[in-house]
Structure formats: structure tokens, C-alpha cells
Amino acid sequence: MKRSEEAGYRDYVTTRMEVMRRTAYLLCRDWHLADDLVSITIGKLYRHWPRARRVAHLDAYVRRILVRTWLDEKARAWRREEPAETLPEPAVLPADDVIERLGLLELLDALPPRRRAAVVLRYYCDLSIEETAEILECSTGTVKSQTARGLDSLRALVAASRN
Numbered sequence: 544m545k546r547s548e549e550a551g552y553r554d555y556v557t558t559r560m561e562v563m564r565r566t567a568y569l570l571c572r573d574w575h576l577a578d579d580l581v582s583i584t585i586g587k588l589y590r591h592w593p594r595a596r597r598v599a600h601l602d603a604y605v606r607r608i609l610v611r612t613w614l615d616e617k618a619r620a621w622r623r624e625e626p627a628e629t630l631p632e633p634a635v636l637p638a639d640d641v642i643e644r645l646g647l648l649e650l651l652d653a654l655p656p657r658r659r660a661a662v663v664l665r666y667y668c669d670l671s672i673e674e675t676a677e678i679l680e681c682s683t684g685t686v687k688s689q690t691a692r693g694l695d696s697l698r699a700l701v702a703a704s705r706n
Contacts, residue, residue, distance in 0.1 A: 548592060548596070549592075551592075551596055552588070552589060552592045552596070555596075555601065556588070559602065559605065560581065560585075563581045563585075563605065563609060564577055564578065564581050566606065566609060566663065566667065566668060567580040567581050567584075567609060567613065569648075569651065569663045569667055570609075570610065570659065570660060571613060571617075572651070576616070579616075580609060580612050580613050580616065581609070583612050584605065584608045584609045587612070588608060603670075603674055603677070603678070606668065606670075606678060607677065607678040610660050610664065610678050610679065611678075613656075613660070614656060614657070614660065617656045646704070650700045650701065651663070651697075653696070653700055654693050654697070657679065658689050658690075658692055658693035659693065660678075660679060661675060661679065661686055661689040661690045661693055662694065662697070664678060664679070665686070665690050672690075675690075
């Protein structure tokens with residue numbers, strides 16, 4: 544890669560790093576894994592930067608790399624963790640707005656990976672159905688059904704938690 548191209552790459556990555564991190568966290572719910580996903584994503588972007596910088600929607604291109612990387616990691620058996628029987632120490636209860644946010648993240652965690660990706664891309668990243676379909680490499684109908692089912696699942700989980 545030429546120096547001029549490398550400067551453009553560096554500028555892009557430094558300005559978009561926090562957005563990539565937050566999106567990755569919403570997908571995986573683990574800051575360490577989110578950092579790993581972002582690291583892998585920017586490594587892939589670096590390798591393809593001369594081609595990537597010419598695409599019409601670079602953010603969408605990078606988001607697609609990030610989501611596909613997460614889905615690939617999710618499919619790996621060694622990444623699956625077994626929950627512990629007990630926590631090492633009791634947690635301190637956070638403020639109400641933090642509790643709501645944590646509750647939402649736990650609800651998102653209950654969704655299967657593709658549904659979670661569809662919900663995050665549509666409602667957090669505010670992407671269109673077509674953009675989401677392109678990232679997930681599926682039809683627009685699949686995005687609609689995955690999003691609808693994901694939202695239905697979230698509503699059912701919220702209703703069940705209130706009872």
C-alpha cells in the first residue's frame with residue numbers, strides 16, 4: 544500500500560473506531576470480543592484498502608466485514624463458553640437507566656445470532672432492509688422475517704420478565 548493510501552486508511556479507521564466498537568459490542572455483548580472483532584475487521588480492511596476506498600458506501604462495506612466476522616466467530620465451537628454455576632462476587636446494582644440498558648442487552652443476547660444481527664443493523668445502525676440484506680447476504684424477505692421474529696421474541700421476553 545502506498546503512503547498516501549495508508550494515510551487515508553488511518554484517518555478512516557481512527558474516525559470510525561468507536562462506532563465499530565459499539566456495533567461489535569451490541570452484536571457479541573463482550574467488550575474484549577468486540578475489540579477482537581474490530582481488530583480483525585480493520586486487518587481485513589487494511590488488506591483490501593486500495594479496492595475498499597473506492598466503494599460507494601465505505602461504512603456499509605466495513606459494517607458488512609464486521610458482521611460477517613462476528614457470524615464466523617459465532618460459528619466456531621471453541622468460542623462457545625459454558626456459563627459458570629456461580630459468580631465470583633455479587634454485583635453492585637446500577638442506576639435505573641443502566642438497569643434498563645443492561646436488560647435490553649440481556650434480551651438481545653437471548654436472540655439467535657442472525658436475528659440479533661438483523662435487529663442491531665436495522666434499529667441501532669439504522670440501515671435499510673436492502674442494506675441489511677446485503678450485509679447478511681440474504682434476501683430482503685429474510686431480513687424482514689428475521690427482524691419481525693426478533694422483535695416478537697424481544698416483546699415476549701419483556702412481557703415474561705414483567706410477570
